[in-house]
Amino acid sequence: MLQCSGDYRSRSITAGNPGDIDVQGRAPAALDEGSQHVIGVLMVNNSVTWYLDGTELATYDVLSPLRMDGVLAIGAQRGLRYVATSWRVWSLDSTTVSTTVSSTDTGTTSGGTSEGxxxxxxxxxxxxxxxxxxxxxxxxxxxxxxxxxxxxxxxxxxxxxxxxxxxxxxxxxxxxxxxxxxxxxxxxxxxxxxxxxxxxxxxxxxxxxxxxxxxxxxxxxxxxxxxxxxxxxxxxxxxxxxxxxxxxxxxxxxxxxxxxxxxxxxxxxxxxxxxxxxxxxxxxxxxxxxxxxxxxxxxxxxxxxxxx
Missing domain, CATH: 2.60.120.560 (Exo-inulinase; domain 1)
Structure with missing residues (x-):
């Protein structure tokens, strides 16, 4: 959760009941009205890293995660109005690209022929x-x-x-x-x-x-x-x-x-x-x-x- 003041905190919620705060702090600057920002979260196994505008805010471990997978959502508390211009989720262990192409294959991909x-x-x-x-x-x-x-x-x-x-x-x-x-x-x-x-x-x-x-x-x-x-x-x-x-x-x-x-x-x-x-x-x-x-x-x- 990120507040307009720049304060942030993270905690788990189970059956509607909030748990202990995992991490909290303050971003480098407040969120001014009309400003644009990028909020991101990187999840690898039990490790969670929060980002704001490309800057790492905090990294912490969820020692006993309730779930290893699930849905993602975005939301806000009553009274805050915002416009979401982009929503992207990237998988870290699967892509659409064949990994058989290496950075040393200058000028060639999968066995094609070249001219010139x-x-x-x-x-x-x-x-x-x-x-x-x-x-x-x-x-x-x-x-x-x-x-x-x-x-x-x-x-x-x-x-x-x-x-x-x-x-x-x-x-x-x-x-x-x-x-x-x-x-x-x-x-x-x-x-x-x-x-x-x-x-x-x-x-x-x-x-x-x-x-x-x-x-x-x-x-x-x-x-x-x-x-x-x-x-x-x-x-x-x-x-x-x-x-x-x-x-x-x-x-x-x-x-x-x-x-x-x-x-x-x-x-x-x-x-x-x-x-x-x-x-x-x-x-x-x-x-x-x-x-x-x-x-x-x-x-x-x-x-x-x-x-x-």
């Missing part, structure tokens, strides 16, 4: 390859632009909290490289999009992007403060990354002024442009502009390697 420079030239040293089995390897929490929660099996659940959100790949600043994300979708609408960003300038004010929508439509474009350019390449795939279809890979091989676009080990197209010559890389998630449905994915690997 990825197969002809390959890649060099890894520039970015976080261990997704290790919490802290990427920014996590429910208050980030891309909310991220570490799951079992070296996977990370992610969704965009803003209509368009970016997860920068820390430490990437180069000209020629191959950037790839291996992912599976859990929830999306037709125009919800997952994409790879490369040669991002400054604080990602300008960048190239290659995005795939849940309806199978894809496009590559240049994003600037003036907005997106007309697509350099666009089209539609026959096997879109809809939920329950396993893992998919989305990658970009950029060398010189040319970028090759890969989806599930197949080159969808390439284009040449010289507006941006070097920069960072990242993951892009966008909501369907009509339904505002967010892109909810499970990420298996995030990889950037030198281009040869």
């Amino acid at each position: 420079p990825l197969s002809e030239l390959g890649v060099g040293d890894l520039i970015y390859n976080p261990d997704l089995a290790q919490p802290g390897s990427i920014p996590s929490g429910l208050s980030q632009p891309i909310a991220a929660l570490y799951l079992a099996g070296g996977q990370v659940g992610m969704y965009n909290r803003e209509s368009s959100a970016i997860l920068p790949f820390e430490g990437v600043q180069a000209s020629d490289y191959y950037a790839e994300v291996v992912f599976g979708t859990r929830a999306c609408d037709d125009a919800s999009l997952v994409g790879v960003i490369w040669r991002a300038a400054g604080e990602f004010g300008s960048y190239y992007a290659f995005g795939m929508q849940c309806d199978g439509s894809y496009r590559a474009w240049l994003e600037t403060p003036d907005g997106p350019s007309e697509p350099f390449v666009s089209g539609e795939v026959s096997q879109p990354p809809v939920p329950d279809t396993g893992a998919h890979s989305l990658g970009v091989y950029v060398k010189g002024d040319t970028a090759w676009l890969y989806y599930d080990d197949t080159v969808l197209g390439s284009f040449t442009d010289s507006a941006l010559t070097e920069g960072g890389a990242g993951l892009l998630l966008q909501s369907d502009p009509e339904t505002e449905k967010r892109m909810d994915i499970v990420t298996v690997s995030l990889t950037v390697a030198e281009a040869r």
Whole structure:
């Protein structure tokens, strides 16, 4: 229970009778009228952790839990009016993504064939390859632009909290490289999009992007403060990354002024442009502009390697 003053406490209730308080304290700030917040609880066996806006408030053990499973609910005491904008529950021991795809499988998923420079030239040293089995390897929490929660099996659940959100790949600043994300979708609408960003300038004010929508439509474009350019390449795939279809890979091989676009080990197209010559890389998630449905994915690997 969290009060507007910022005070919180947790206790069990049995047959309508409240038990002893398990934990209590005060959040860093009060809940002002009109403010927006994210409340979360992580339950692993007997351990419970409460979060507010991505910050851990308290962790405690339920020594004699009454139930090992059950329903979840949200509520408020009489007199408090609130609007719930999102309600998400993530399982920590099951996902829709095959765990046979590892972070070392740069440029390949389940035995497909590649074309273009990825197969002809390959890649060099890894520039970015976080261990997704290790919490802290990427920014996590429910208050980030891309909310991220570490799951079992070296996977990370992610969704965009803003209509368009970016997860920068820390430490990437180069000209020629191959950037790839291996992912599976859990929830999306037709125009919800997952994409790879490369040669991002400054604080990602300008960048190239290659995005795939849940309806199978894809496009590559240049994003600037003036907005997106007309697509350099666009089209539609026959096997879109809809939920329950396993893992998919989305990658970009950029060398010189040319970028090759890969989806599930197949080159969808390439284009040449010289507006941006070097920069960072990242993951892009966008909501369907009509339904505002967010892109909810499970990420298996995030990889950037030198281009040869």
